[in-house]
Amino acid sequence: RAKAEFDQRICYYEREMDEQARQRRAMARDLWTAVEENAFTLAYQVQKSISSGHITGYEVLLRWDRPGFGPVSPAEFIPVAEECGAIYAIGAWVLKTACEDAATWPEPYKIAVNVSGLQLAQFELVDMVKMVLMQSGLAPGRLELEVTETAIIADKKRALAILSQIRSLGVQIAIDDFGTGYSSLETLRSFPFDKIKLDRSFMSEVETNEQSKAIVRAILALGRSLRVPVLAEGVETRAQLDVLRDEGCNEAQGFLLGRPGRIDWADMLELPLRA
Numbered sequence: 001r002a003k004a005e006f007d008q009r010i011c012y013y014e015r016e017m018d019e020q021a022r023q024r025r026a027m028a029r030d031l032w033t034a035v036e037e038n039a040f041t042l043a044y045q046v047q048k049s050i051s052s053g054h055i056t057g058y059e060v061l062l063r064w065d066r067p068g069f070g071p072v073s074p075a076e077f078i079p080v081a082e083e084c085g086a087i088y089a090i091g092a093w094v095l096k097t098a099c100e101d102a103a104t105w106p107e108p109y110k111i112a113v114n115v116s117g118l119q120l121a122q123f124e125l126v127d128m129v130k131m132v133l134m135q136s137g138l139a140p141g142r143l144e145l146e147v148t149e150t151a152i153i154a155d156k157k158r159a160l161a162i163l164s165q166i167r168s169l170g171v172q173i174a175i176d177d178f179g180t181g182y183s184s185l186e187t188l189r190s191f192p193f194d195k196i197k198l199d200r201s202f203m204s205e206v207e208t209n210e211q212s213k214a215i216v217r218a219i220l221a222l223g224r225s226l227r228v229p230v231l232a233e234g235v236e237t238r239a240q241l242d243v244l245r246d247e248g249c250n251e252a253q254g255f256l257l258g259r260p261g262r263i264d265w266a267d268m269l270e271l272p273l274r275a
């Protein structure tokens with residue numbers, strides 16, 4: 001009887017796995033169609049200096065309205081795009097389009113582009129960045145690539161070489177979701193980078209929990225001793241922003257400062273364009 005029950009359970013799991021695989025294949029097919037039909041769009045989320053309140057730049061976030069399903073989060077479809085290889089075409093489109101957009105913005109504003117770990121494993125990324133900068137006319141110092149610790153870990157040597165080459169063009173590198181990877185300090189020690197993006201999970205308790213606050217304080221101290229600015233992600237409340245300001249955090253990004261979407265030109269233009 002136990003055997004029959006066991007067999008039945010295995011059977012259930014197999015069906016479940018088949019179903020998941022089927023859904024991923026269907027999504028992969030739709031992703032390829034979206035690539036062909038140029039169906040992706042970009043949303044921009046503002047990043048601001050905490051001390052001055054001025055806009056420093058925008059992060060570009062990929063958006064996909066999947067036919068028959070509605071908007072799907074990149075957290076959900078990027079892994080599938082990586083699995084099926086569509087990420088290379090998608091990543092190239094994001095980089096090109098974001099740089100073309102940013103080249104039309106007022107001078108000081110930067111554009112931050114997320115890069116997948118798979119892109120970071122290919123030397124083609126270096127040439128692509130060069131070409132996109134040349135064609136868009138965007139100054140290299142206004143482009144920032146966001147890479148996660150996990151993306152770097154996959155093939156460390158190669159990622160290091162690729163990042164160094166890109167950085168030597170004058171492009172900036174930010175470590176995204178800092179503090180959630182499994183070897184954050186090792187990452188800091190061995191990789192060239194220009195900014196730390198403190199993961200938004202640290203924000204949830206920063207005003208109420210002394211322990212969370214202590215960790216944030218320590219990461220900010222780390223940034224200062226490495227002479228690298230720290231940007232806090234996922235800032236949703238005034239109280240969080242106040243703590244960050246008190247603790248000397250450099251920049252902030254989050255719903256409090258602006259939701260991802262179209263750029264608010266009024267916001268951009270009421271600022272002095274040059275410092």
Ligand code: C2E
Pocket residue numbers: 045060061062073074075078091094114115116146176177200233234235236253254255256260
């Ligand atoms: P990420 O790079 O850490 O991007 C920040 C995510 O946090 C975005 O989610 C953004 O909408 C969300 N967010 C911003 N402010 C707040 C806030 O105050 N509260 C909360 N709860 N969330 C906030 P999104 O757009 O769903 O993107 C998810 C992830 O997908 C990104 O995380 C990034 O890893 C990836 N992604 C997005 N666009 C691209 C892309 O063009 N290429 C690649 N390779 N990955 C991308």
Ligand code: MG
Pocket residue numbers: 059114146176
């Ligand atoms: Mg990011």
Ligand code: MG
Pocket residue numbers: 176177197199233
């Ligand atoms: Mg992030």
Ligand code: MG
Pocket residue numbers: 177199200233
């Ligand atoms: Mg994140």
